[in-house]
Amino acid sequence: MDAHSASHGTAGEHAHPTPGMYFRVAVLLFVLTALEVLAYELGRLPDAPLYTIVEPVVVPILLVLSAVKFALVAMFYMHLKQDSKVFTNLFVWPLILAAVIILSLILLISLWHKASY
């Protein structure tokens, strides 16, 4: 974002992306979704090639691919890369809070579950 800002003057002076850029993002999203399904299939079938490599890391792979897709949509389709940082803050801080809620609940319940046995 900073590099982009530097090349176009002040932060708010960006035009929204062109249809060509939107198309490239769409293709990238499609490819990343295909990679997610590929990782799922490789980690599911013991006879599949690379099963022993992919199976232990399939969850981190899926999380990273999902995060990249999320960021691409937010930055380019929701125009957070070009729009005011106020909008980014209105979205990102609740998102961080949401992630903390998810992690805290999982940790809390798993600790409670261990303690109850």
Add this chain to the structure above:
Amino acid sequence: MAQAATTTADAGHIDEHHWTSTGLNSRKIAIWAFIGSECMFFASLISTYLVYKGKSLVGPLPHTESQCMLQGKMQTCEAIFEIPLVTFGTAVLLFSSFFVVLALYGAQRGNRKMLVGWLSATVLCGLFFVGMQVYEFQHFFHKGLGYSTNLYGTTFYTLTGFHGSHVTLGVIWLSTMLYLAIRGKIPPEKALNLELAALYWHFVDVVWIVIFPVVYLMR
């Protein structure tokens, strides 16, 4: 202030009645604040799903065979997920996000043909996704997974059902925009109306980007 005005002018919409002391449009701030609150709403549903994942005592289960009650007796049930169908639905939803930005691009430049065409494609994609979800729920129900069958059924239907209801609302919103576009009531200076609907639609898309791997692909 000047910075925000430039941004808005770039986007092709000048709205004198909704400027705030931040220099930003109040309606756009409102939709982003709403989206922020929705993040936390879906976080609570996703965390509930994850907390109860793998804790069901009876089937049917998403990825494995299990013992479940069918027609009054315990039977072996097969895994219920159909990954190819959901993958196709995911791709359709992703492409609908692409289509709606093209519709917005057309609206901001006064290209009515582009606006109506791509907005129609977006609505069709949304309808397909809702149809896919209705089919999926019906399919799971016939395989023995009701809302209160097990913990998996309760958390799955709650999470994906709320997402589906958001998609349905998005389709209704975009259909209204399409109706207005066909009647020529979305000129470039009113493109912000479509931009707000598009932001909501993209949010529905990013929630599915999280739900798809978490619910369908993580075993």
